[in-house]
Amino acid sequence: MTETPKRARRAGHGEDTIYWDPAKNRFVGAVSLGHAPNGKRRRPKVYGKTKTEVRTKIRDLKKEMQTGVKSPANYTGAEAVNDWLGRGLKGRDEQTVNKNRSLAMRNVALLVAVPEGRPGRPSKALNLEQAKAVLAAARGSRLYAYLVVSLLSGVRTKEARPLAWDHVYLSPPEGVPPHVVVWRSVRKHGEPKTRKSRRTIAPPKQVVDVLEEHLRWQKQERA
Template sequence: MSEESKRRKAGNGEDSIYWDSSKNRYVGAISLGYTPAGKRIRVKVSGKTKTEVRAKIREKRKELAAGIKSSASYTIEQAVQAWLSQGLKGRDKGTVDTYTSMATHHVIADLGKVRLVDLTADGVDCWLDEKSMSLAKSSMEMILSILRRSITHAQRRDLVLRNVAELVELPEGQSGRPSKSLRLEQAKSVLTARQGTWVHLYVAVSLLVGIRTEEVRPLTWDRVHLDPPSGTAPHIEVWRSVRRRGETKTVKSRRTLAMPKQLVETLRAYQKAQQVRRESLGLSWGDGDFVFGTSSGEQRTAENVRRNFRVLLGEAGFIEPKQWTPRELRHSFVSILSDHGVPLEKIARLVGHSSSQTTEAVYRKQIRPVITDGAEAMDEIFFRDEGSSE
């Protein structure tokens, strides 16, 4: 008697494994009873060996016990698209566009056709190792986050039992473009380029006050106090950003900063010119308008700022303006103050960082009072020669 004929027939309600010559694979069948019409309900899995099929049957039993309704045809692409459409509600357009682009060009492009039930931790590890050869660590973190959150989204809808992407370690990835800062001589040349234009003032505020570019773009005139009550230094209230609902990056980023005297005078002249220009175009003007808005009064995009900033650098004599970004004005602010001897604790307060417990304790008391250290130092660094000649 052959081995095949010796095989015990599976009893009612038991799982069975058999060879399907048409598929050239072993098939495992799980019996789930009968429909009201008397039709047998069975779930099938397949594999190259009986051992593989038995493992799949065990996994399927776990899923069934947990109420999981996994589909053999549900792909990573479908999971990611579902998360993009349902898991990013309330996010600003820029955030959605960034996640969509990274998901499309990396997760879906590489793993999209893989069935979710077939994805393994080893498979994710191999994918990440390959991506680490070309992507920076920040990009690696984002694409792994997209995959993890997409699978979690599927888990919540009982489409998969476990999230294998949670079981892997993130490779280092490539080093990102190192940030740099302007030398004092470069900073002085930048502050003399394109004077009278909005981008000149944008650069001056970013460099001399240390505000993030995401905080400068939404800045409105009602937050710029050029003529405050007596006893208070002219200042800017850094209370908003382009982030969702306008929050600053952190609670400590919400701060009130004095401005160097020369910057105050330049802003005052620019404000008057902006008002005249808007009125000449038949447009209304008010304190709620953007300080660095477009001609029609709209908030400028990051790309618009970056493009004009590089034009300014070209006029200032920079050989490779495209190697610089507006955010590096903030790095320059920190470096220039540090080189001038301003204590790091004071710089941390100015830029909204918390580098020590002491700084945290002091900063919590500085939500309303004007922090003047930066303005005083910048007046000394950039404008002392002008002041001494008067």
């Protein structure tokens, strides 16, 4: 359930306030952090979609103020190491400082013993010469268009087999390249491998030419 925005009450002295801001479509948290050296009251604001999110940000902000550490959202690990090397080793003897600097500059991945793992499964993919040989041997057969689409367009073989002409656009409107809409597969339930596998592919000209030839051949055969 979503939280219902309520009218903010006037905060007491030294209290934090959470209220709904219709202009920003967000909850706002006004944090009470005492007074600055010039006597001005410090009340920074944090924003969130829910009151819970705002309360969390208020708590984190107060922790930062108490520890004296405030890092920006884009603060990186490398910057943290450099800050520590520059300011965190004060008072240490020279040998300790040099040792820590040396360790910080090393690639720790090189210190890890990598397991050998299991031997990989031999690839079943065709190399260039094998693919050319397959296409040359299949030229003129019913499987030629299927093989060309599978090898040259990026469509998986399980997606090419159920491909229908309803999802192939060889003569689209001007300004739109010929394309194939990949929505189906011979996998269980007819879905592609993943949700992101539903995609539109603009195949190269060689594939378009072969598909046009295959379509003409089908029409002649059915006439």
